[in-house]
Amino acid sequence: MPENHKHTCGSIIFKCIDFRLQNETKRWLAETNLTGDCDVVSIAGASKGLSDDEPAVVKLLLEQIEISHNLHGAKKVILIHHSDCGKYKGAYDFADDAEEKLTQITDMDKSEEIIKKHFPDMAVEKVWAQMKDPDGKNVEFQIIG
Numbered sequence: 001m002p003e004n005h006k007h008t009c010g011s012i013i014f015k016c017i018d019f020r021l022q023n024e025t026k027r028w029l030a031e032t033n034l035t036g037d038c039d040v041v042s043i044a045g046a047s048k049g050l051s052d053d054e055p056a057v058v059k060l061l062l063e064q065i066e067i068s069h070n071l072h073g074a075k076k077v078i079l080i081h082h083s084d085c086g087k088y089k090g091a092y093d094f095a096d097d098a099e100e101k102l103t104q105i106t107d108m109d110k111s112e113e114i115i116k117k118h119f120p121d122m123a124v125e126k127v128w129a130q131m132k133d134p135d136g137k138n139v140e141f142q143i144i145g
């Protein structure tokens with residue numbers, strides 16, 4: 001194993017900064033054995049800026065993946081988007097929750113394409129976090145692909 005891979009982890013996660021998701025995300029990471037085995041990046045809207053082609057966010061996200069991949073040997077990128085996201089609600093006027101979810105999943109698909117173009121040997125996993133209450137006491141995580 002090369003010297004720069006002395007400290008390895010399996011994946012890098014992009015999640016929203018939203019504080020309401022913190023406790024439940026921590027629980028989900030533990031349940032899926034990701035705690036202590038992933039680099040974690042928190043950014044408003046998770047991968048929204050990547051799919052929107054915002055240059056500063058594209059640069060930031062791809063840099064983080066490159067570091068995680070090259071320094072920690074991460075093999076997978078996990079995108080976690082969530083319902084009632086302020087970054088999305090500020091950019092769109094959704095008719096209902098289903099429309100918000102569909103928009104975000106479409107964006108995650110776009111982000112996946114961009115990530116795979118730059119890092120063809122990495123897997124991408126997309127996760128939808130459905131808030132069951134406004135405070136984030138109960139969040140349902142669903143791996144959607």
Ligand SMILES: [Zn+2]
Nearest residue numbers: 016018085086
């Ligand atoms: Zn959010």
